[in-house]
Amino acid sequence: MRYYFFELLACPECKSPDLLLYELKVEESKANVDPERVRCKEWCSYLRKPAGEVPLETCKKCVNLEVVDGIIICKNCGRWYPIIDGIPRMINDKYRKYHEDKQFLSKYKDKIPVEIRKLMKIPEIK
Secondary structure (H helix, E strand, O other): OEHHHHHHOOOOOOOOOOEEEEEEEEEEOOOOOOHHHHOOOOEEOOOOEEHHHOOHHHHHHHOOEEEEEEEEEEOOOOEEEEEEOOEEOOOOHHHOOHHHHHHHHHHHOOOOOHHHHHHOEOOOOO
16 A cells, blocks of 8 residues: 555544554555655655645655555544555455454564554454
């Protein structure tokens, strides 16, 4: 997932756009995009500051970074969604693949800080 996509997301359960991104694995890979066209409008997830404070030079670097593995946490409802192989797995609770969640958590259990784990609420299986 590219950083500039992050501000387009919202929680599929509560619909809140107030999300937190925690990167576990980031790789550089050349993107054939114009940084001015995909520049963040309100919030820069790469630097975690208002987009208006970010120089275009930073955007030129950012467009070539991909979050390969990470966690998206909804600040409103506490649900968390893994980013696996660059794809955010943001789906409603009834469609979640809990075995995937377990595998992801066991792979990164030692790399997820306590303060991030405290924010994560695993949805109940229905």
